[in-house]
Amino acid sequence: AGLPALVQRLDSMRVLVERGGKVYFGTLDEAGARKVAQEFASDILSQFGATSLVGSKVYYVSQRGSVKEIWQMNYDGSDQKPFSGYKSISTMPNVAPDGSKIAFTTFARGNPSIAVHSLETGRRLPFYNQQASMNATPSFTPDGKMILFSSTLSGIAQIYAANVDGSGLRRISNVRAIEVEPKVNPRNANEIVFVSGRSGPQQIYKMNLDGADVIRLTTGEGEASNPSWHPDGQHIAFAWTRGFEPGNWNIFIMDVATRETVQLTHGRGRNENPSWSPDGRHLVFSSNRSGTNQIWTMLADGTQAVQLTSQGINQMPVWSK
Structure with a gap:
């Protein structure tokens, strides 16, 4: 009936x-x-046991004028609207796994610092920023109770962890090289991937939450950046310049255990900042293939690319449940 x-x-x-x-x-x-x-x-x-993208959101950085703000839209590109309103530079968003909070880097108070907001009310939540020239690239742990980020508290950008309000600071990495973009495995809260220049040009590494067992995942060719964990905790998507001219980035997927890689984008501009959909079957990313940086989606095999934005300059998307 x-x-x-x-x-x-x-x-x-x-x-x-x-x-x-x-x-x-x-x-x-x-x-x-x-x-x-x-x-x-x-x-x-x-x-029926399926994960739907319906209701999921994409948060991203949009420049539609003289400032960069965090914007949001539905998974299909509909209902695009600003989220932040700092009238400055707001960048590098990351959403808590339960979809309740967003953290990003803002220059609103001068030096880059971390802002945390409720996605339910939009209000800014307390987060203590260290007295440093940079606190940036925040990322939530799977339980949403901690934030990992990069800070120049020690003089050079290193990986730190703190409670979701900025208390309980703990240094994780300790090398004379710039280290940024920590991302915690959604299935193993003790495992982190991050970007480091400890071997020369920036590459993607893996280590434990206590800083031990550091392993370089990428080969050392070109430059690698923007790691994003698949929901299964076994694969990452990332941007890499391997085999291309400097600055010409493409999206790759890696099996972290075997380090086998698959290239998804090929010779269509600069493609970077991949982020997995909640169902693990799609990726959202930024690309300048249309002439300016815009937000696109594609299937996890690199097919069926769809452009979601067209107004202004848009980049650094993150897909939220």
């Missing part, structure tokens, strides 16, 4: 849809209808 649903008009601005005891709310416009339909479809898929 199909899927029974009761639709009621609550007032001039709200609608209600009820199915199986669950209530879906939306505004009486196209956006509200889309929201209800997406949530409804997502719940149907979840009943």
